[in-house]
Amino acid sequence: MRKRDITIQEIADQTGVSIATVSNVLNRNAGMVGEKTRERIFETVKHLGYRPSRKAAQLRKKLNLTISFQIDSRIAEDNIWRPVVLLQMMIIQGICSYAYSQSYHVNLIVPEMGTDMESLESVITRDDAIDGIILGGWQSASKVSEDEINQLLATIEHYGIKSVTIDHKIHQKGVPAISVDLKSGIQKACLRMQELKHRQAAYIGPFGFINPHFNVSRLDIFEDELKNAGIEFSEKDIYEAYNELGAYKKTLALIKSNQSLPTCIIYGADHLAMAGIEALHDCNIKVPEDVSIIGVDNAPYSAASPVELASIDQKHRQQGMMLSKMLLDRINYPDMPLTSLSIIESDFIERRSLACAR
Numbered sequence: 001m002r003k004r005d006i007t008i009q010e011i012a013d014q015t016g017v018s019i020a021t022v023s024n025v026l027n028r029n030a031g032m033v034g035e036k037t038r039e040r041i042f043e044t045v046k047h048l049g050y051r052p053s054r055k056a057a058q059l060r061k062k063l064n065l066t067i068s069f070q071i072d073s074r075i076a077e078d079n080i081w082r083p084v085v086l087l088q089m090m091i092i093q094g095i096c097s098y099a100y101s102q103s104y105h106v107n108l109i110v111p112e113m114g115t116d117m118e119s120l121e122s123v124i125t126r127d128d129a130i131d132g133i134i135l136g137g138w139q140s141a142s143k144v145s146e147d148e149i150n151q152l153l154a155t156i157e158h159y160g161i162k163s164v165t166i167d168h169k170i171h172q173k174g175v176p177a178i179s180v181d182l183k184s185g186i187q188k189a190c191l192r193m194q195e196l197k198h199r200q201a202a203y204i205g206p207f208g209f210i211n212p213h214f215n216v217s218r219l220d221i222f223e224d225e226l227k228n229a230g231i232e233f234s235e236k237d238i239y240e241a242y243n244e245l246g247a248y249k250k251t252l253a254l255i256k257s258n259q260s261l262p263t264c265i266i267y268g269a270d271h272l273a274m275a276g277i278e279a280l281h282d283c284n285i286k287v288p289e290d291v292s293i294i295g296v297d298n299a300p301y302s303a304a305s306p307v308e309l310a311s312i313d314q315k316h317r318q319q320g321m322m323l324s325k326m327l328l329d330r331i332n333y334p335d336m337p338l339t340s341l342s343i344i345e346s347d348f349i350e351r352r353s354l355a356c357a358r
Contacts, residue, residue, distance in 0.1 A: 094320020137167025205268015
């Protein structure tokens with residue numbers, strides 16, 4: 001037999017508090033409610049087996065209480081973008097954490113390879129499916145044209161679905177965005193290199209990677225901040241690489257082309273830095289005794305690096321939480337002034353791979 005529905009009134013009666021107090025605690029709006037009262041309410045909820053009615057909340061708010069996060073189809077299958085999967089999961093973790101605290105469900109849009117637009121349109125045009133969408137962009141999907149993006153954004157607006165993004169191109173078309181200020185973390189890293197008497201740096205990594213805040217690449221930011229710190233950084237010591245094999249080979253090329261290695265090698269991503277360290281070790285070059293290393297992302301997998309990796313922290317989980325909050329604010333408070341761009345300050349995490357210059 002199906003257990004009968006438990007009401008908030010019964011929880012209030014058993015705990016000796018008002019219905020409003022129970023409602024505030026269950027909706028994470030406890031305010032001035034004491035810790036002991038909250039614990040008593042949650043114990044009663046567990047004892048009675050109470051579950052809030054999602055349908056009732058949907059009817060009350062006249063919303064579906066569902067948002068979506070769109071993921072580029074190539075991220076899981078393309079070799080260049082494969083390491084991004086874990087970073088995307090950290091963003092998703094942040095999105096879900098905030099959305100669930102506000103009683104929203106998160107629907108992931110993970111298309112089959114090359115079916116990004118079809119999958120998105122299917123979700124958007126489905127009757128009363130979602131209230132909002134976080135657009136991850138199509139940085140790696142070169143076949144997606146400007147016209148297709150414009151048409152998709154028009155469809156989203158036509159159906160009254162709110163949207164936010166972390167993608168530079170989509171933000172340029174007027175969609176509110178969250179962006180990471182890479183300059184703050186890179187500046188800290190370069191100043192620390194200066195303190196440790198580093199004289200010359202090299203860069204191995206991607207040349208593109210634009211974010212909505214600066215409209216410049218991480219390489220450009222490194223170039224400016226190294227110059228400001230008085231550290232030599234020449235064109236001959238810049239190598240383009242997008243995957244581990246490329247980073248390994250370009251590190252070998254850097255070693256062969258220099259009679260004396262730069263005192264620090266900067267890699268455009270942590271997984272590239274890990275491959276670079278392997279190449280250096282294979283050439284009997286020690287990190288950080290012979291050369292220091294800095295990566296970008298502060299990714300969880302960098303814990304497996306042969307040497308504990310210093311890295312620029314892009315705060316992926318915080319990105320997700322801010323994306324979720326921005327989107328839910330757009331849904332729940334449509335008359336609130338619109339914030340076009342919110343910035344997260346990056347940071348520099350110093351670890352053993354960065355040491356005093358030899």
